[in-house]
Amino acid sequence: MNERNYYYPSEVLLELNAMRDRAELTDVVLEVEGRSFPCHRAILASCSPYFRGMFTSGYVEAKQERVSIKDVSGVAMATILDYAYTGCLQTEPDQVQAVMSAARLLQVDFVGREAAGYMEDHLDVSNCADVLMYADMLGDSALVQASEDYVASSFHQVALQPSFLQLPLPLLQSLLNREDLMTSSSDNIVQTALRWIEFDKEERLQHLPELCRCLRRSFISSDQLVELESKCPPSDDKLVYSNSTTQRLGQVQTTMQIFLREGSSKHHSQQVALCYDPSTGELHALNMPNNLASFSVTATPDDKLYLAGGLSSITSQPIRQKAFYQYNHLPNTWEPRCDMGSPRVRCGLVYLKGYIYAIGGDDIKQTAERYDPSCDEWTPIPAIPQSISSELCAVTLDDCIYVISKEGCYCFSTTENKWNKMADMHKPQTCPQAVTYRGIIYSVDCNKDKGWTWVEMYKPTNCVWERSGLRTFNKVNLMKHKETMYLLSVIKNNDIWSQYGESAFKICIYQYQPETDFWVGLEDKGRLVPPIADWMGSRRGRVIACLSARMVPMFLGDEFDYEEFLTDDEDTSGSGNSVGGGSDNHLSDQEDSDEDTSGGGWESRSDDYDI
Structure with missing residues (x-):
């Protein structure tokens, strides 16, 4: 046996x-x-x-x-x-x-x-410097590397933490010599070195010459050079700087438009979003978490991207997720952070004064919570007073978070920690998308399938919604780029165009004129949005966000293959061709001029008007 x-x-x-x-x-x-x-x-x-x-x-x-x-x-x-x-x-x-x-x-x-x-x-902004020193003390090279990588990826924020000033000189030098510091200016690196010295000036001033060898003179402003020279001990020789002419990683970031859409590509092993660089006309692949759909994404003023919730696509029955991620520019991946307290899908996700807020999207569509990036922790905040059964969107203005839904609009004061009912819109929006621009909230129903839809604007000074001067087509999205606001509207090309290999859809672009409350129709020649009309107009998923953030092109995926991605869509049969460049994707000066424009507030204009 x-x-x-x-x-x-x-x-x-x-x-x-x-x-x-x-x-x-x-x-x-x-x-x-x-x-x-x-x-x-x-x-x-x-x-x-x-x-x-x-x-x-x-x-x-x-x-x-x-x-x-x-x-x-x-x-x-x-x-x-x-x-x-x-x-x-x-x-x-x-x-x-x-x-x-x-x-x-x-x-x-x-x-x-x-x-x-x-x-x-579990590295975060508040603990990564402490972990780095601890790992260095133990001689754990893997943990040292991971900690240094995290510090580099969030250098601007980590350098402001009290624990950063405790770093010993060798660790600080190792960090300042890295090519991948995510900070937009060499002056920030100079200020970091000076803060470290001032923390214990009597002991550390002697190390200024050593730190200067980590600083790249060609990128330091004249004011900062003068300040460094003024700190130099009289007994020392002239300060010597690094002669490297290579920009740090954070200095090569460029403003891009990120287009997120529900659904995924059947032909890509990695789920991706579109990331477009208007300065070069290149379209890149921004990797997204796999097996997750209908999530929410927000960007912070310092270009950090956060993703929350969504539906798990690995089960037969979709399940709301508590998942929460932060984007790491270096490997083009999303790194898990502390799970939310409640599972959510399509929640309102916003950044305001150092915190991330997740609102609604849960089973009862009204709870809310706040995330502190400095300690990787969620805490609940008061729930929305009314249950919201439909989709919602959230935007921030001053110290408040504004939530817009078909059931009504609400405002959360972060200073008073309470919700207040806002005025109702002229026409409730089933799928609202909103942005703040020059102290005013603009919202549009981005899931309007037929007929016209209005942009409505809310001025906190008079607490009412007003119709902005535009009636536009279905499938619309509001987008801010630099100091300007645009509206993108997708329309279907006439059949006669499709016979000649034109795209099934085209993107109409309107630029907002705040002084006159007019939306000016523009012809875009690849300077603002990519030629992705078919992708945006597809029935297989809809664009859920148009974000603007400074990205690192070299770490994004290869230039995007329009043709392969569009084969996923089910309603591009009008042409069967890929969406490429050419005049077919440009708004003609008098497009749809026969439509009823009695509402006023919009006009077409040639491409001589610069985007």
């Missing part, structure tokens, strides 16, 4: 752990910070080379009944003993560092690796 009891190892561990609890047949007691831990030497030696050496050598501890363990906290020892007797590792987040230190001392490799992995996965 040759049989095996697969439950036996776990049953033995379970019984040994019970014997430890009863102090039965234990043969050593570990004394740690005034706490006593009865244990079995054989168990300790089996999981820890440190204890195996202690108990099998000629050390005095080999014969002692009570052994004192130094440099280990009681909580950390309890955690490691629980692992030794159960195979399970459980600890509170604020104890991970202590557990990792104990695991390194006691040579419990699994615990050490898992603790390091946890810290790497």
